[in-house]
Amino acid sequence: MRKPMDKEAGQGFSADSLDVRTFAQAGGQLAGRDSLLKYERLALDTQGPRPDLFVDWRAEGSVRKALGGVAQVWLQLRVHATVPLQCQRCLTPVDVPLVVERAFRFVADEATAEALDEGCEEDLLVMSRSFDLRALIEDELILALPLVPLHEHCPVAVPMASSDPDFDAAGDDKPHPFAALAGLRKDHGNQ
Numbered sequence: 786m787r788k789p790m791d792k793e794a795g796q797g798f799s800a801d802s803l804d805v806r807t808f809a810q811a812g813g814q815l816a817g818r819d820s821l822l823k824y825e826r827l828a829l830d831t832q833g834p835r836p837d838l839f840v841d842w843r844a845e846g847s848v849r850k851a852l853g854g855v856a857q858v859w860l861q862l863r864v865h866a867t868v869p870l871q872c873q874r875c876l877t878p879v880d881v882p883l884v885v886e887r888a889f890r891f892v893a894d895e896a897t898a899e900a901l902d903e904g905c906e907e908d909l910l911v912m913s914r915s916f917d918l919r920a921l922i923e924d925e926l927i928l929a930l931p932l933v934p935l936h937e938h939c940p941v942a943v944p945m946a947s948s949d950p951d952f953d954a955a956g957d958d959k960p961h962p963f964a965a966l967a968g969l970r971k972d973h974g975n976q
Contacts, residue, residue: 798813798815800815800817800844800917800918800919801917801918801919802915802916802917803815803913803915803916803917803918804913804914804915804916805846805858805860805891805912805913805914805916806858806891806912806914808846808860809846809847809848809858809859809860809891810846810848810858811846812845812846812847813845813846814843814844814845814846815843815844815918816841816842816843816844817841817842818839818840818841818842819839819840819842819919820834820836820838820839820840821834821835821836821838821839821840821866821867821868822834822836823840823919824840824919824922824923824926826923826927827868827923827926827927830868830870830927830930831868831869831870832869832870832871832878833869834868834869835869838866838867838868838869838880839866839867840864840865840866840922840926841864841865841866842862842863842864842865842922843862843863843864844860844861844862844863844918845860845861846858846859846860846861847859847861857890857891858890858891858912859888859889859890859891860888860889860891860910861886861887861888862885862886862887862888862889862921862922862925863885863886864883864884864885864886864922864925864926865882865883865884865885866882866883866926867880867881867882867883868880868881868883868926868930869881870930870931870934871934872934872935872936872939873933873934873935874935874936874939874943875936875939875940875941875943877936877939877940877941879934879935879936881930881931881934883926883929883930884929885922885925885926885929887908887925888907888908889907889908889909889910889921890907890908890909890910891909891910891911891912892909892910892911892912893911893912894911894912895911898910898911
């Protein structure tokens with residue numbers, strides 16, 4: 786059994802510039818805990834990152850044999866983070882936990898990835914000697930953001946009625962849209 790390699794422990798791999806093939810062939814493992822402040826693109830979709838929130842991640846490389854004995858390079862990624870968003874029900878801040886668990890298969894080039902993408906169920910990425918693992922982590926977190934963030938139970942009462950009396954009164958003054966049709970029906974029935 787191979788001993789896991791961990792850049793954070795100083796054993797040669799870097800999340801910022803990862804040689805994917807070498808990492809997979811070594812059965813490499815990287816793990817880290819980054820401040821949410823480090824992910825600037827993700828911050829654009831949040832209520833502003835806070836220094837007390839972190840992104841915990843782990844990546845494992847492997848080489849798997851496919852049908853025909855062809856070696857395939859894989860990367861398993863696990864990410865846990867909490868991001869500050871705005872609840873769309875009560876409009877107050879809500880911390881939303883995100884979990885990403887994905888496996889990626891690496892191929893030789895962009896043309897191969899495009900050719901295989903149609904009939905392939907796995908996620909394909911292009912092989913690199915200087916792959917930016919943190920950029921992939923950030924991409925996956927952005928994709929994991931909920932479309933409509935909500936508290937499970939809002940901390941404030943959510944008004945469920947209009948608070949503008951003029952708005953309510955305007956609705957009372959309007960005739961019913963089908964009132965004219967009802968009149969036509971009565972007229973038609975009397976002929």
